[in-house]
Amino acid sequence: MALKSNDEAIKVHASSGGIMTALPKYLLENKLVDGVVTTCYEYKGIEVHTKTFIATTPEQLLKGQGSKYMPVPALQVLREVAAFEGIVAYVGTPCQIAAIRNEIEKLGIANPQQPYTLNPQQQDALRNIAIDTVERFQ
Numbered sequence: 719m720a721l722k723s724n725d726e727a728i729k730v731h732a733s734s735g736g737i738m739t740a741l742p743k744y745l746l747e748n749k750l751v752d753g754v755v756t757t758c759y760e761y762k763g764i765e766v767h768t769k770t771f772i773a774t775t776p777e778q779l780l781k782g783q784g785s786k787y788m789p790v791p792a793l794q795v796l797r798e799v800a801a802f803e804g805i806v807a808y809v810g811t812p813c814q815i816a817a818i819r820n821e822i823e824k825l826g827i828a829n830p831q832q833p834y835t836l837n838p839q840q841q842d843a844l845r846n847i848a849i850d851t852v853e854r855f856q
């Protein structure tokens with residue numbers, strides 16, 4: 719299954735159709751989550767780094783849009799997640815999601831109210847979440 723966002727503002731800057739931005743945006747806008755863990759680029763002079771953070775608005779979420787072809791410190795946000803009051807969704811690659819799940823269990827900070835993890839390989843989950851916000855390609 720191939721999907722893309724119906725939101726033109728997302729598609730303009732999308733790496734692969736914007737689905738990994740459209741679904742978390744839907745979750746935020748419909749108050750299904752209070753925050754979304756995502757990663758953005760951070761520029762310091764001529765250096766480029768990635769920064770993982772909790773986006774609490776659709777505007778913040780758009781800063782994390784697009785693929786990151788460099789190391790991503792996905793686990794550095796776990797203390798912030800542990801202190802965050804509300805439901806958090808995670809957006810990342812399958813290996814990042816596995817690492818996050820492993821660490822939150824090991825550290826004992828797992829919150830049962832954190833039901834959403836989104837990665838491009840989760841086709842079954844993508845079929846069931848916010849399907850009206852995406853286009854399906856056969």
